[in-house]
Amino acid sequence: MLSSPLKRQTLSAQIVTLLRHAVLTGELEPGSQVIENALALRLGTSRGPLREAMRQLIDEGLLISVPYIGTRVVDISLEDVNDIYAMRTCLEQFAFEQIWDRRSGDFEQELLRRNDILKKAIDQGDHVAAIEAELDLHGLVYEHANNRILKNSWTGLRGHLQMYWAAHRRAHGTSVPKRESHDDYIRFALGDSLGAMQDNLRDHMRLGLETTKAFVESRSALKEQDHNQKPTRRE
Amino acid sequence: MLSSPLKRQTLSAQIVTLLRHAVLTGELEPGSQVIENALALRLGTSRGPLREAMRQLIDEGLLISVPYIGTRVVDISLEDVNDIYAMRTCLEQFAFEQIWDRRSGDFEQELLRRNDILKKAIDQGDHVAAIEAELDLHGLVYEHANNRILKNSWTGLRGHLQMYWAAHRRAHGTSVPKRESHDDYIRFALGDSLGAMQDNLRDHMRLGLETTKAFVESRSALKEQDHNQKPTRRE
DNA sequence: AGATTGAAGATTGTCAACAATATTGGCAGT
DNA sequence: ACTGCCAATATTGTTGACAATCTTCAATCT
Incomplete structure (x- = not known):
């Protein structure tokens, strides 16, 4: 089997x-x-x-x-979403700090490639692929940071985010809120100033947090209704 | 059983x-x-x-x-030590960022208490207790940061450090390098400026990293000898 | 002598039965 | 009706046996 x-x-x-x-x-x-x-x-x-x-x-x-x-x-819980985004912001800033001075052409090229994949997925309305692509895009910096423990942490965070967004997609039918700021991320990551990158990243994350939070609230409200219909055996 | x-x-x-x-x-x-x-x-x-x-x-x-x-x-490997300390510095700075504006009397009191325990352990030459105490001291800020995921990350890092230092103690008989900077940490943590705290913390960590690195090198040299005496069955 | 092969032993991976615990639902008593 | 108890059932925890895989080492071949 x-x-x-x-x-x-x-x-x-x-x-x-x-x-x-x-x-x-x-x-x-x-x-x-x-x-x-x-x-x-x-x-x-x-x-x-x-x-x-x-x-x-x-x-x-x-x-x-x-x-x-x-x-x-x-x-998911609201606390978790807050925790995850706070950690994520911190770790990603750190990861950029680690690689900033030795960003190679490889890095730039791969970043652009993944961004293309993301844009393509969004244009085609393939939300599952879009989720994966966005996480892959952000994952690149962790991969290049060359810190095994950092990479593990990202894997954990990534898993939770992917899961929550997938739940979102199911609960809301198809639509993942379309964020217009994807190219921004690329611009930050390839820019000149580390400080600016980190500031922008923080804003970028704040936006993502808001979006996700909104989802969580709507979803947990939706689940209230559900609960009456199909009570599980335990708890 | x-x-x-x-x-x-x-x-x-x-x-x-x-x-x-x-x-x-x-x-x-x-x-x-x-x-x-x-x-x-x-x-x-x-x-x-x-x-x-x-x-x-x-x-x-x-x-x-x-x-x-x-x-x-x-x-342990040298890379791991580097990775752990880099992550640790990042996370601990982040943790302080999270709690800085709402540090309570409780926090201060508990910090001093744990520092006393650490100093006592050092004075008594109880190295096992000293390791635990130092990690407990640094752990306080993670506990107060009120971020479950952050706390988990710290637990992982803490485990590795504890393990490595315990190995150190065994390899070198008794002595864990006595660091004179313990009170410094308290002073940073209770000071007024978050920025200064983070800078000082970074130095504090750099020192810790150097110490630990030195240990690792001496230990792996020592293990070379060992290896000939007791070959394991596999690998 | 050196390489190859194959059996024997050691260790981990998998399975199916059994034990411990929690949940459910009915029954008696009020 | 409502409450508390007890048996029945469902689910997880534990065990010992068996299968698959790797290592070792000696016998054989070149």
């Missing part, structure tokens, strides 16, 4: 990527319970590897587990 | 704290292999819960696992 040819990875590793994808895309809805037996059955494996995979996602902050009660897909 | 009375925690959770402690204090030496069967036997449990616990430590960056090969206690 799963991929029997090319079985270079261990089973739990495969499940990790599979599960993570399901959570990040919203296939497993935020707040919903993940039942080991059912999921293991659906994947065609036993609970052991699945539990390991789930444990990893728990540590990544994508699932939440309470002993003997159950584990659920993590759900 | 472990704690049978007061069994409110699940077994794997207990093992996690137990194992983490063992790794952080150096009871499980950096670079050494962790064999599931042996350890499970020693703990009086089966491999299941132990594997889950190990998985969590892997995600915390304290263990490293290669499928079908084994998992080892993570070992």
Whole structure:
């Protein structure tokens, strides 16, 4: 089951990527319970590897587990959004600080390439791709900063953002608020002054925070209604 | 086996704290292999819960696992030290930024209390306690910053530092380099200017980095010798 | 002698059954 | 009706056995 040819990875590793994808895309809805037996059955494996995979996602902050009660897909809170954006601003400023003096042509070229991908996705109205593209665009500076720990932190933050935005997309049908400031980011990142970059980045983030916040509020309001219709078994 | 009375925690959770402690204090030496069967036997449990616990430590960056090969206690590298200190400086500056305008009497009082503990530990030559105390001192600002994600990041960094310094202590017998600048930190943190605080903090960290780097170099030199005496079975 | 192969042992990965715990729903008593 | 208790069920936690993989090391071949 799963991929029997090319079985270079261990089973739990495969499940990790599979599960993570399901959570990040919203296939497993935020707040919903993940039942080991059912999921293991659906994947065609036993609970052991699945539990390991789930444990990893728990540590990544994508699932939440309470002993003997159950584990659920993590759900957004306003506090979290604030925390994430504050951290993100801090880390991204730091990352730019690290690479600023040794920005290469490679960096510039790759930045432009990713921006093109983002613009294309937006123009085509492909919101899933747009989310990924935007995160990839911002991710470049972390990759170039050459700091393993920083990169890990970004991966964690990135996951949460991706997940929340995916939830947004589902809740609101299709539309992710179209931000007009994408090219701005490029301009900052390729400019001359580090200080200006950081200031602009801060504003850029503030805007993103506002957008995301608005989403969270509307979504949690929407969930109030839901709750009466389909009460879950536990909690 | 472990704690049978007061069994409110699940077994794997207990093992996690137990194992983490063992790794952080150096009871499980950096670079050494962790064999599931042996350890499970020693703990009086089966491999299941132990594997889950190990998985969590892997995600915390304290263990490293290669499928079908084994998992080892993570070992420091010079790059890691650089990365950690750079991140730490960034995050701690950020944390101070977050709390600066709402520093309370509580904060000041607790900071002084923890500094007293640190000084006492140093005076008594209790190096283990001194390490913990120093990390606790610096940890206060993260706790007050009231940002869950930031706090998690600090926990990760803190773990690595604690581990490395514990390894230092073991390799060099007793002495952790006595830093004379502890009171400085207090003075910065309770001062008036955020900018000055951040500048001073940066210097403070630079000093810490130098100290730690020196240790790492001497230790890896020392390990060269070791390696011939006790070759491990694998790799 | 050096390289190759293949069996034996060690270690990790996976599985299915069992135990512990929490939730649900009905039943008795008020 | 309402409340508290008890059995039934669902779900997670734990265990021991088995399978897959890697390492070692000796036997064989060139």
